[in-house]
Amino acid sequence: MQKKITAVLVILAFVLFSFWWLRGFRRSNIPVASLPQQRLNVVASGYVPYVLAKQIGGQRLHLSMLVPAGTEPHSFEPTPGTIISVSEADLFVYISPRVEPWVKDILGGLADVNALEAGPSLPERDPHVWMTPYGALEMANRITKALIKADPSGKDYYKQNLKNFEQEIQALHAAFKSGLADCKSRDVVHIGHLAFGNLAQTYHLHLLSLSGTSHQSEHSVHKLAELVRYIRKHDVPAVFSEEMLSQDLASTVAAETKVRVLPLYTVEEVSKKDFDAATTYGAYMKRNLHNLMEGLQCRL
Ligand SMILES: [Zn+2]
Secondary structure: HHHHHHHHHHHHHHHHHHHHHHHHHHHHHHHHOOOOOOOEEEEEEHHHHHHHHHHHHHHEEEEEOOOOOOOOOOOOOOOHHHHHHOOOEEEEEOOOOOOOOHHHHHHHHHOOOEEEOOOOOOOOOOOHHOOOOHHHHHHHHHHHHHHHHOOOOHHHHHHHHHHHHHHHHHHHHHHHHHHOOOOOOOOEEEEOOOOOOOHHHHOOOOOEOOOOOOOOOOOOOHHHHHHHHHHOOOOOOOEEEEEEOOOHHHHHHHHHHOOOOEOOOOOOOOOHHHHHOOOHHHHHHHHHHHHHHHHEOOOO
């Protein structure tokens, strides 16, 4: 009887120990350092700062975006709800009042907001600086510094994510360089607003955009006719459209000139579908490269 009780006790102790050990093991598999009790509340103006903050801040952030997916970002109008969410943020990240004029209205009315202008020195001619891989990296660098300042215990996590992003940027730049080196045409006829000037300059392409740097810029019939003439004269193989602006216009030009239409993505405009799929900056740029290579008939 004594032996039986001892045996039962030994088995019980073993079972309890196993549970305790397994529980400890499972717990130790969670990267505790990367999951703070209270996530940093970061509000981004639009998809560019949103997707870059997500890349660097990952699970440490409670991240939201002011311009809703499927909406044009330059002419967004803030609501009282927008202003409240910015006032409650630990960090508000925007690009620049030059591309988001409405940010001035928000910041003007709020006294103590921890706000970061992620793109302070945008090029004069075309402010869409993130449309080159290294332009996006510069913004990610600034966002990383602001995140570390607001949440010092996540420093290693943020720095590691920045390092990973830097490697992705290097690979992306190399892919653009080699992918666009040998093309039948270098004419990027873009039926949209001037958002690819920096990209064209970096990879030696000749950009012809229908309108100016914002969506409000007028696209005149005269300009459209000029592009049609150019396509015919220079035997341009494709036109590029902008997701939220110019599908119809691009199709008209394509029908007129019998060329293909391919989309280019500005990243600042995000469809509901791409937002829900958490499409990364790198994924958008790979789509752009693929479509440019296809449209300009490039060989690798
Ligand atoms: Zn734009």
